Structures are given as C-alpha cells and as structure tokens.
Amino acid sequence: xxxxxxxxxxxxxxxxxxxxxxxxxxxxxxxxxxxxxxxxxxxxxxxxxxxxxxxxxxxxxxxxxxxxxxxxxxxxxxxxxxxxxxxxxxxxxxxxxxxxxxxxxxxxxxxxxxxxxxxxxxxxxxxxxxxxxxxxxxxxxxxxxxxxxxxxxxxxxxxxxxxxxxxxxxxxxxxxxxxxxxxxxxxxxxxxxxxxxxxxxxxxxxxxxxxxxxxxxxxxxxxxxxxxxxxxxxx
Amino acid sequence: xxxxxxxxxxxxxxxxxxxxxxxxxxxxxxxxxxxxxxxxxxxxxxxxxxxxxxxxxxxxxxxxxxxxxxxxxxxxxxxxxxxxxxxxxxxxxxxxxxxxxxxxxxxxxxxxxxxxxxxxxxxxxxxxxxxxxxxxxxxxxxxxxxxxxxxxxxxxxxxxxxxxxxxxxxxxxxxxxxxxxxxxxxxxxxxxxx
Numbered sequence: 001x002x003x004x005x006x007x008x009x010x011x012x013x014x015x016x017x018x019x020x021x022x023x024x025x026x027x028x029x030x031x032x033x034x035x036x037x038x039x040x041x042x043x044x045x046x047x048x049x050x051x052x053x054x055x056x057x058x059x060x061x062x063x064x065x066x067x068x069x070x071x072x073x074x075x076x077x078x079x080x081x082x083x084x085x086x087x088x089x090x091x092x093x094x095x096x097x098x099x100x101x102x103x104x105x106x107x108x109x110x111x112x113x114x115x116x117x118x119x120x121x122x123x124x125x126x127x128x129x130x131x132x133x134x135x136x137x138x139x140x141x142x143x144x145x146x147x148x149x150x151x152x153x154x155x156x157x158x159x160x161x162x163x164x165x166x167x168x169x170x171x172x173x174x175x176x177x178x179x180x181x182x183x184x185x186x187x188x189x190x191x192x193x194x195x196x197x198x199x200x201x202x203x204x205x206x207x208x209x210x211x212x213x214x215x216x217x218x219x220x221x222x223x224x225x226x227x228x229x230x231x232x233x234x235x
Numbered sequence: 236x237x238x239x240x241x242x243x244x245x246x247x248x249x250x251x252x253x254x255x256x257x258x259x260x261x262x263x264x265x266x267x268x269x270x271x272x273x274x275x276x277x278x279x280x281x282x283x284x285x286x287x288x289x290x291x292x293x294x295x296x297x298x299x300x301x302x303x304x305x306x307x308x309x310x311x312x313x314x315x316x317x318x319x320x321x322x323x324x325x326x327x328x329x330x331x332x333x334x335x336x337x338x339x340x341x342x343x344x345x346x347x348x349x350x351x352x353x354x355x356x357x358x359x360x361x362x363x364x365x366x367x368x369x370x371x372x373x374x375x376x377x378x379x380x381x382x383x384x385x386x387x388x389x390x391x392x393x394x395x396x397x398x399x400x401x402x403x404x405x406x407x408x409x410x411x412x413x414x415x416x417x418x419x420x421x422x423x424x425x426x427x428x429x
Contacts, residue, residue, distance in 0.1 A: 004274075004289065005266035008296045012259055017297060019256060022304040101309050103402035 032098050039092035040117045045134050046085035047122025052131035053078040056152070056229065064162050064211065065155065089114050132229055153182045159214040164189075165228060168206045177202050179210070185218070192221045248312035252303055266296050269313075272390075273320045279342055279385050280324045282374075287327075295323045314399035317390075321382070321400055342389055343370035349388040353416070372422045380415035387412060 011017070054076070062072040092114040096102045102110070125131060138145045156165035159181075166181035175191040189210065202208075207228035212221045243251070243264045255262040270292065277288040277295075299319055306315050347369050373384060386392045386400060394412075398405045 002267055002270060004270050004292065005263040008266055008293055008300075009260055009263040011293070012262065012297065012300055017300060019303045020301055020305070025302075025305040100307065104398065104404055106404045106406055 029100060032095050036092050036095040036099070039088045039095060040114060040121065043085050043088035043092060043114065043118030044121035044125055045130070046081045046088060047118050048125035048131040049134050050078045050081045050085065051122065051126045052135060053081065056132070058152075058209070058226075061155070061163060061211070065158070066161075085118065089118065092118075156209050157181050157183050159187075159220060162211055162213055164210040164212070164214075164220050164222075165208060168202060168204055168208065171202055171204055179208065179220075188219045190219070190221050191225065192223050249308065252306060252312065255300070256303055262296075262300055269316055270296075273316065276317065276320060276385075276390060277324050279389050280321065280382070281328055283327075291324055291327050292320075294327075295320045298323065310399045311396070314396050317392075317396075317400045318402065346370065346373060346384075346388055350419075369423075372419060375422060376415060376418055379411060380418055383408065383411045384415050384419070 057076040059072065059076070062069060067075070089111060093107070093110050096105070096110050096114070153165070156163050158164075164179070164181060164187065166179045166187070168177050169180045169186065170178035172178065177189050179187045179189050181187060192212065202225075209226045209228055210220065210222040211224040211226075213223070215221050246254075246264075248265070248268070251261070251265045251268065255265055273295065274285075274288055274292050277283070277291050278285065281288070281291070283291070295316075299316055302319070306312060350369060373381060376384065382401060383397055386397045392400065394405050394408050397403075397412075398408045401408070403411070
C-alpha cells in the first residue's frame, strides 16, 4: 500500500471511524422523498382550493356592487393560493433536486412534472369535495387567513345592494322561509322569481345566496336563489 | 481479513467497497486506486501545494469512508468520489478565501494542446500565445466555467460524468462548456494575445 493509503487507514482505525449505517441514508432518502410527496399534496390542496374559488365566484354580481368587470376579475384571482402553490412547487423542486440523482433533471421538467402531479391530484381533491373544506378549515382556524382571500361572506351580506346569504332556520308556507344571515340577523324571505336550473330545494339548515330586494327592516324578496357552495355543484 | 494484492486489480469498485465495509484495512485498496488521480485533480482545481492537497485528499477519503453506504450503482463510483473531492476542495478554498489557479506547467501545456486541437480555437491560436498565458486566462474564468474546463480537458471526463460530479443536468453541463469556451475565447481576444 502507498504511504497515503496506509496513513488514512491507520487514522480510520485509530480514530475508530465507522461508515454511517445504510439505514441512515435510506432514512435520509425516504425523508427527502416524503417531503417531495408532501409538497405535491400541499400543492394539490392549493390547486383544488384555487378551482373552488374560481368556480364559486359569482361573476354576475358585480353589477349589484357597482364594480367594473376588470375590478371584478382582479378581485376574483385567488392570489394567496397561487402564492402557496408556487411555494409548494418550489419546495417539491428543492426536495427532488436533493434526491440521489435528482440533479440530473432540468429545472423546467421537474417544475412541470410537480405542477402536473399537483394539478391531477388537486382536480381529484376538488371533485372529492375537499376543496371547500380546506378553505373553511383555514377560515375557522387561522385568524388572518380571511385577510388574504376574497371573502364572499362580506359581499353576500349586503341586503341594501340586493345580496343576502345565510342559513334557513324555518321553512314556512309556500314560497316563504326564514333565513338567518351570516351576521346573525333574521330575515323573512319571500320567493318572487327563481332560476329553475339553479334552484335548490329549500329545507332547514340549507345555506343559500339570494339576489333580490330588501323590502323592509327584516324582509327580503328573493328573485334568484342559489346554494351557498359552488354554484349548485353540491349542497 | 485483508485480501491478496494479486486479486485486487481484478476487482471492480463495487467489490472493493463491499470488502472495505467488511474490513477497514481493505479500504486502503480503494484509496490506492484513486489517490493519484484525485491528488492531481485537487491540485488542478485549487493550485494548492502538494502537502496541502494531501491534507484535502485525506479529509476526502475519510469523508468517503464515512459515507460508503450512501453510494449506489445509479452513478459510477468514480463520479461519486470525484464529486466529494470537488466539494471538499471547494470548501477548503472557501475556508482560505483563496482563488484557485492552475499550478502545473505540465497542465498548462496539456490545456494548450487540447485548446489548439479544439475546432473552436485551433485556427485562432498563434504560436506566440504561450501555455502560461492560457493558464492565466483560464484562471481568470468564472469558477463554474473553470471547473468544467478542467474536468473536460484535464480530467478527460464525459458530459455525463461531469454532470454527476458537479450535480447539474447534462444539458446544463453542455451549456456551461459552451459558455466557458466562449468566455475563454473572448478573454484571449480581449487580452490582445493575438
């Protein structure tokens, strides 16, 4: 053996240096892989929430709120979730690159594959009904969350402007029901005219959005009734 | 139990790794197989004195030994050990806050031969342009370009091996090499060496 190899092997023996066990590297590699998968799943959650927000946004109410169409479009973009998606895609990319041979793949390929996986999974979550639950969960648990997103509760409790929303607390005689809005105020609602295609069957505890006219302190004529969630996709 | 010397040359790197993991002493054979080329690579990459390069080499081999179980056959052992050597050398230079330089005149001549034989340069390089001038120009390149020039021209590594050593995609390596050649040519022209 050469002098260098003798010296190094002697040092290794004298200092009792041992190779790190195989499980250490397996754990590290699987840890990186897990973080990559988690990043994709979180990205998918962001995609499903973006889809939910886009579908759930009522484009026809801008005229009731005296907004221009441009302002309406700008307001409807779920910026918060787009930023979250970008953050998780970046995290997925970072973790993939940290894997044993992840460096072999070009940035755009890794990014596109991560994005495609997030979109496929995100669409699955959307149709699985997890989209609005994520939004609701964060609204209830994270105090500042609603400051970062378009808050439809505020928009839809504007009776002076013809918009009202809330939960049915009592179903009365034909075409009449009692609704408690999301600010806790109780309204007597009369159905004047409805769009049949969007019309949900009124029952207690159903959450609704109403377009119509305020006719008194606590009375409202509803010309259009739609379910609170997803423009009638499900109740 | 150390293996007979006569059997060592028949063993491939994976077999040497396997026997090194079983018996520390056997790691010496793996060191022996790589020490000369890695020592030369460290000197080429950093320009440090031989004694300092040996220190870096020693640290490198100890690190390689500690991480032997990390190696898997998805890449060649040569690329893997070059990568660790590359990283250790760069870390060493960063600690010293030193800039690398091509030290060996032999390397300068070798580089000159390669550059002259490269269709992108050959016709432009005149005889009055000396090997040491070229070494100076290469030393002044951005580190990322200098590294790939050394790996390609002096270490004779393929794009794929360079990709595994510097942990960049092959396409990026090709771009780096192309830009390195362009920067090299620009610097030669700018320095009025023609």
